[in-house]
Amino acid sequence: MCGIAGFLGHGVWQGVEHAKAGLTQMAAAISSRGPDDSGLWVDEGVGVGLAHRRLSIVDLSPAGHQPMHSASGRYVIVYNGEVYNHDEIRRQLDASGLVPNWRGHSDTETLLAGFDAWGIEGTLERCVGMFAFALWDRQERTLTLARDRLGEKPLYYGWQGEGQKASLIFGSELKALRRHRQFYGEIDRDAISLLMRHNYIPAPYSIYRNIFKLPPGCLLTVRPDDGRDRPQPRQYWSLPQVAEVGRRNLHQGGADQIVDELEHLLKQVIGQQMVADVPLGAFLSGGVDSSTIVALMQAQAARPVRTFTIGFDEHGYDEAVHAREVATHLGTNHTELYVSPEEAMAVIPELPTIYDEPFSDSSQIPTYLVSRLARQHVTVSLSGDGGDEVFCGYTRYTATAAAWGKLSAVPRPLRRMGAAGIRAISPAHWDQAARFLPGLRKAAMGGRLGDKLHKAAGVLGSSSVDDLYMALVSHWSEPAALVLGAREPPTQLTGLAPSLDGLTPVERMMALDMVSYLPDDILTKVDRAAMSVSLETRVPLLDHRLVEFAWRLPQDVKLRDGEGKWALKQVLYRYVPRALIERPKMGFGVPLDSWLRGPLREWADALLEEGRLRRDGYFDYTAIQQKWREHLSGQRNWAYHLWDVLMFQAWQEAQLA
Incomplete structure (x- = not known):
């Protein structure tokens, strides 16, 4: 590297x-x-x-x-x-x-x-x-x-x-x-x-x-x-061509044969990526993808594989305990580091230099921390990235398709009227109503019912399943109105979108993610974080032979009975007990919403200050200030929208320094 x-x-x-x-x-x-x-x-x-x-x-x-x-x-x-x-x-x-x-x-x-x-x-x-x-x-x-x-x-x-x-x-x-x-x-x-x-x-x-x-x-x-x-x-x-050819030439074998072939190919791919003249290890979160990589590494290794994970004490953000259980079962040489909120937030001033252009996927913080930990012991680390896109792991794929199946049955004008009705009631009032109306109590589990309803209102007017997916994966829904003097250019998700007419809605979402979200977010995040500490990362699940094989698989061995990554999991369960893996997907994030209201508030206040936004002249400061006030009050959770602006502001400040 x-x-x-x-x-x-x-x-x-x-x-x-x-x-x-x-x-x-x-x-x-x-x-x-x-x-x-x-x-x-x-x-x-x-x-x-x-x-x-x-x-x-x-x-x-x-x-x-x-x-x-x-x-x-x-x-x-x-x-x-x-x-x-x-x-x-x-x-x-x-x-x-x-x-x-x-x-x-x-x-x-x-x-x-x-x-x-x-x-x-x-x-x-x-x-x-x-x-x-x-x-x-x-x-x-x-x-x-x-x-x-x-x-x-x-x-x-x-x-x-x-x-x-x-x-x-x-x-x-x-x-x-x-x-x-x-x-x-x-x-x-x-x-x-x-x-x-x-x-x-x-x-x-x-x-x-x-x-x-x-x-x-x-x-x-x-x-x-x-x-x-x-x-x-x-x-x-071309990934679209690979997808098109794969769907025309589907694998004709049964599920057991497919799992056997997948295991054989994974072993070949991972074995080739284990070759290095320097110390080598792997990131391990305890999830399906990283556990599969580590399991097949250990199966081919003469000594315990070095594995690395970081943990957080905050509830809902700690995967270290699951990674430890998988590492213990496989017998790896495991290193974990629990990071305090203060240590995690200390990374933020370095982000504009690490990522080099504005980049606001907040999991950039733990990605950098685990890369820094691994580099203390190895020079190369394998990563489990890509499994969700290649083997249909994101729940948003099926959720979007199911939602469109229901929405498309309702005329679009009626859906727009419904969205207007939802927005007419503030999120705080929706939350209050949930306490007294039995029909809303279940939907309010986990809190922020009003926040969820207002987000749903934003997608009710979608004209197609692709339009719905775009709305669900967008942060600011009308960014050209937020950025002064901007016109949103075409991308792989819009005007430059490849022809994917032969694919089902779920397959189209997978393909679009593979040509945009995967390289421009996930792989960018990993590359910049790792290379900032001189660590080479390798991503076996994105070996093009494996990608081409996956596109030839019938969809029901990737998504079966609502379970994504089915075939990949069957390979993993040959090495790791199902009980160590089956749990809700946690992701690799940080409690950004509470940090912005607490320890990061002063930093964010300075970057979002009205006079500064006016002088810089890039944003409609009124829209940003409104979201900042609503976020601070707890009325809405605008953490991701605000992080987009904050990362640009921090990057611009670093360039002027």
Whole structure:
């Protein structure tokens, strides 16, 4: 796992040494991604520069140093990631007689040999792994940027400057691009509106105008004189196509055969991801996904696997006890750390630097804490992320489909009238009514009936199941009205949505999550948290072979009798007793609502102060102030809406510091 950066275009550089000094600064900004080694390469005649920061995982020798040149001399690469089947690819190359000799045993060298033999896309078709790289082709005079199929590794790029002095700049994180002398850094108000809706900024957008995220499964090929044309990425792997092909070619075996094949494939995938020349472990929450990963790791390990979890004393937020029970049963070498609210909140000032652009999934806090804990003992950690999207684990999938089945039977005008009636009564009055009306008492269990009803009113006017799902996963429902001068741009969930007509509503939700929520929220959260402490994370459930296999499975082995991830659980129950796993899904969060009313109030007050919001000029301060007052009074729980604004405000403050 590493960090990469670079540029294409003469821009403002004057000579090789000047260009190298600029590259050094770009690479230094992402040094936590690669503390073990660094390297630069510049071709002054063309105006191309590549920079690399290395976290040594496989082949710790100087033979793994980057930028690396291919044996033919044609290609130069900076690369971030792991190709888990690179030994198999080497055997194919050896059998073909296309490689005269090997200098080391790094997967970077294997990639370059593949490019020489089969070309870029021919090599990527053979690769199993996670990666982002920049490849200069001396023969064709082209720069190719590439990102792995599911988007585990990040890559930003964009053109800065005008005319012949424009440069393409790129890097693993925005902080590298900000060090380039031509970086302009105009905040994109449209992107802020996306943040307010999703709590992340979805690809291809970033917080800055003209700076983009390369979408997962894409290549971008640029020539030195392409500044004006600004070519677009092209896909070499498509999740919608995988889903479409999978549904046309369903697995014909019975449930037992499917579970056997799934277990075999999981063992193969996890076994490949356990290969490293440095200490390796796994995150363990005690849930289905992480427990499955750890169980199959331990089944293939010669010694106890290192596992890590953090716990909170707050009721409803502590999974450590469940993780401990699973670890004890499997016999892992388990480390847990209970974190006080004060220790968790101490992370908040670091978030703008860790996440580099505004990002407001509040589980970023425990994710960082468990990454920091693991890095004290290992350099690589496997994670259970992706299981919900791949194997239909989120209850919101079935809940949305069921809700639409009922809502669609009611004419839309009547539903809108009902929503208006609900909103006409304040949440506080609904809560009071629940005490006296027997029909509302059951619905009020858990508190905040009024809050729940007002949220439900927001989706009653939905025109389709897709519209309903969008409403349910949105924070601010009209973010372009909240952000001054903004227009919400199309995303994979709206105007850029891929064709998924052949899928059921539940399958469409799964597919949309896999092309947006998964890479832009979940994988971003894990990558930035882990790499800020120089920890490599690997995500076995997102091996593309496993994803393609899962899309060929009949839906009733993923969702059976209302139970999601059925087939995956059957594999797990061969290693861990069902009683240790079966419990309500808890998630990986923090008590954000009470923190904002208590220990974080002064911090939030300062960032949400009316005069400050007016001066900054990004938000409709009246809407924010209203939600802040309602939240502080306990009238409504607006924690997630407010956290979106607070994370932008904190990020902006950090940029100005």
